[in-house]
Amino acid sequence: MRFGVFFVLKTVLMALSQIWANKTRSFLTALGIIVGVASVTAVIAALTGLKAKVLAEFESVGAARLYVFPNRPDNVPRSKIPWEKCRLSIEEARAIMEQCPSLKGVSPIVDVSMSVESDTELIEAMTVSGIWPAWHDAVGRKVLRGRPFSQIDTETARQVALVNEAAVEELKLDRDGNGGVGEHVLLGGRRFLVIGVVETLQARMMGMNSSQAEVFVPFSVAEKMLTGWYFMQFVALAKSPEVAEEAKAEIEYVMRRQRGLTRSDPDTFRVAAIDQYINQFKSLAAGVTAIAGGIVGISLLVGGIGIMNIMLVSVSERTREIGLRKAVGATSTAILLQFLLEAVTLTVLGGMVGLVVGKALALGLTFIPGANLEQADVPIWAVAVSLVFSAGVGVAFGMFPAIKASRLDPIEALRHE
Amino acid sequence: MEEPIIKLRAIAKVYRVGVETIHALRGVDLSIGRNEMVAIMGKSGSGKSTLMNTLGCLDRPTSGEYWLGGRLVSAMKADELALVRNEEIGFVFQTFELLARQTALENVELPLLYSATGGGASARRKRALEALERVGLGGRVDHRPNQLSGGQKQRVAIARAILNNPRILMADEPTGNLDSATTAEILGLFSALHRAGQTVILVTHENDVAAHCQRVVRLFDGRILSDLPAEQDDEVAPHVPAARAMGAAA
Numbered sequence: 285m286r287f288g289v290f291f292v293l294k295t296v297l298m299a300l301s302q303i304w305a306n307k308t309r310s311f312l313t314a315l316g317i318i319v320g321v322a323s324v325t326a327v328i329a330a331l332t333g334l335k336a337k338v339l340a341e342f343e344s345v346g347a348a349r350l351y352v353f354p355n356r357p358d359n360v361p362r363s364k365i366p367w368e369k370c371r372l373s374i375e376e377a378r379a380i381m382e383q384c385p386s387l388k389g390v391s392p393i394v395d396v397s398m399s400v401e402s403d404t405e406l407i408e409a410m411t412v413s414g415i416w417p418a419w420h421d422a423v424g425r426k427v428l429r430g431r432p433f434s435q436i437d438t439e440t441a442r443q444v445a446l447v448n449e450a451a452v453e454e455l456k457l458d459r460d461g462n463g464g465v466g467e468h469v470l471l472g473g474r475r476f477l478v479i480g481v482v483e484t485l486q487a488r489m490m491g492m493n494s495s496q497a498e499v500f501v502p503f504s505v506a507e508k509m510l511t512g513w514y515f516m517q518f519v520a521l522a523k524s525p526e527v528a529e530e531a532k533a534e535i536e537y538v539m540r541r542q543r544g545l546t547r548s549d550p551d552t553f554r555v556a557a558i559d560q561y562i563n564q565f566k567s568l569a570a571g572v573t574a575i576a577g578g579i580v581g582i583s584l585l586v587g588g589i590g591i592m593n594i595m596l597v598s599v600s601e602r603t604r605e606i607g608l609r610k611a612v613g614a615t616s617t618a619i620l621l622q623f624l625l626e627a628v629t630l631t632v633l634g635g636m637v638g639l640v641v642g643k644a645l646a647l648g649l650t651f652i653p654g655a656n657l658e659q660a661d662v663p664i665w666a667v668a669v670s671l672v673f674s675a676g677v678g679v680a681f682g683m684f685p686a687i688k689a690s691r692l693d694p695i696e697a698l699r700h701e
Numbered sequence: 702m703e704e705p706i707i708k709l710r711a712i713a714k715v716y717r718v719g720v721e722t723i724h725a726l727r728g729v730d731l732s733i734g735r736n737e738m739v740a741i742m743g744k745s746g747s748g749k750s751t752l753m754n755t756l757g758c759l760d761r762p763t764s765g766e767y768w769l770g771g772r773l774v775s776a777m778k779a780d781e782l783a784l785v786r787n788e789e790i791g792f793v794f795q796t797f798e799l800l801a802r803q804t805a806l807e808n809v810e811l812p813l814l815y816s817a818t819g820g821g822a823s824a825r826r827k828r829a830l831e832a833l834e835r836v837g838l839g840g841r842v843d844h845r846p847n848q849l850s851g852g853q854k855q856r857v858a859i860a861r862a863i864l865n866n867p868r869i870l871m872a873d874e875p876t877g878n879l880d881s882a883t884t885a886e887i888l889g890l891f892s893a894l895h896r897a898g899q900t901v902i903l904v905t906h907e908n909d910v911a912a913h914c915q916r917v918v919r920l921f922d923g924r925i926l927s928d929l930p931a932e933q934d935d936e937v938a939p940h941v942p943a944a945r946a947m948g949a950a951a
Contacts, residue, residue: 612861
């Protein structure tokens with residue numbers, strides 16, 4: 285073996301001494317690589333952190349949960365499928381409840397906007413949601429105090445309400461130390477007994493609500509108060525995350541039959557499972573990664589051109605040295621490898637510095653309040669990819685100068701001034 | 702008689718510079734035996750540099766045959782020639798050609814970097830140290846070139862040249878950049894190496910330097926003008942202008 289470990293080691297050592305001897309020049313040359321690797325490292329760290337956070341949030345939401353929304357199919361004129369045909373109805377919820385064996389439960393959620401009043405406070409327009417008792421299981425929210433809705437509440441349309449802790453606070457319901465249970469609120473002018481308090485959802489994703497306060501009433505009660513426009517969706521819980529896909533198919537089948545859609549008709553509703561959101565997020569993250577990758581590609585290209593430039597300078601400065609090396613027996617291949625290794629040493633060193641800078645940036649990101657990046661970290665694979673890329677840039681852009689060096693005629697080279 | 706180490710047969714070298722054709726060597730026949738010490742002399746343009754490059758396997762002749770140690774090197778490819786240079790030829794240059802950032806020892810080790818048979822790091826170091834001892838620089842192994850005098854630099858270069866025990870030690874104006882006292886030292890070193898069995902070829906234009914050799918080959922206009930033992934060459938030297946006239950007529 286002609287170019288063994290010794291050759292590589294010796295060459296890298298020589299390259300390092302060359303880099304050290306021209307510290308400023310080497311640093312400026314490697315700056316492009318450093319910036320490129322640092323930025324990609326920081327972006328990957330940020331995405332990793334965001335992903336960990338979002339996935340954990342999805343996880344807590346539960347993978348067995350399904351939502352049904354009204355949805356006008358794309359590419360169909362508004363006149364052909366009016367909103368009324370897409371809107372969900374309570375009969376559909378009943379059909380789903382009765383006909384889907386993979387479901388543990390289903391509940392409609394109908395949002396009605398109305399004024400909410402306690403003894404001391406008044407909120408003019410607040411969303412009040414009408415739900416079935418199955419809602420507690422389906423969304424995984426138990427009552428903290430008091431009792432949940434019962435079937436009787438729904439069937440007899442009792443004027444009872446559930447509130448969350450934020451609503452207790454905003455409406456100042458906790459006056460006599462019972463945490464709000466047993467108080468009365470006026471919803472759209474009607475008097476409701478607060479029978480229970482549920483937990484406030486922590487910062488919902490994608491900023492879907494501004495006020496944290498929530499009020500719930502039995503669906504049968506909300507139904508009577510519906511005036512004009514309202515929005516209804518269903519939430520369903522599959523028996524286990526494993527059968528979520530089957531549950532989804534069952535709901536789709538029931539819905540299509542319920543609506544009398546023929547084979548050629550498009551869906552006028554949409555069933556969304558949590559993993560769909562996960563996939564959506566993942567493709568979003570992949571898109572951001574691709575864009576970041578493109579930017580990094582450009583900075584690595586610029587960095588690479590810098591490397592090529594400096595290596596060409598190095599070859600011409602060291603022409604006599606190349607002549608001498610050839611005179612003492614270096615083959616063209618040996619010279620080629622030597623200059624290539626030198627370029628790679630420079631870029632990999634730049635890549636390492638870039639990684640350190642990127643790691644520092646990632647650490648800085650974790651301290652940005654409210655950015656959801658507390659878990660930002662540089663994964664091992666990103667370290668490997670960065671170093672491989674740096675080395676690749678060294679090979680790609682060091683090749684031309686190295687070939688130039690290897691082709692020098694030893695006699696001419698030794699005569700070079 | 703013993704087979705000569707170097708055998709040149711009708712070596713010619715033609716360069717093309719633009720439209721001009723330059724005949725640097727016009728048919729050189731030369732044999733050099735083992736443990737000879739030969740000076741190659743000639744004015745600039747006489748072809749001595751081309752002859753040295755050819756002998757040193759840095760350049761291939763346009764025509765003719767060059768046998769080195771029984772192998773026809775004039776037919777070899779570039780990589781084979783690199784190997785021959787590495788193992789069988791040691792070069793010493795007028796300007797030393799040491800790597801500025803490497804120590805004396807590292808400079809001497811350089812040929813081993815390109816050798817297939819260099820051995821491990823400690824073996825390499827040992828060989829380089831031995832070579833430095835042989836040129837009398839055992840105490841300066843860790844000095845860099847800028848910490849060495851001209852004579853010491855040339856000793857390092859000579860140590861590098863003899864490291865692989867080459868068949869030929871080839872020096873191109875090795876004393877051109879040295880003062881007279883150091884020149885004497887370095888020539889003494891070449892003579893000592895010669896006495897120890899080394900074949901030495903010195904390329905020079907100084908008669909004093911040539912006087913240290915056994916044999917003097919004079920070139921003129923790409924041909925060998927004279928090839929005489931040193932003692933007889935002394936008689937020829939003063940008559941070079943006449944010889945040149947003779948060569949031009951031929």
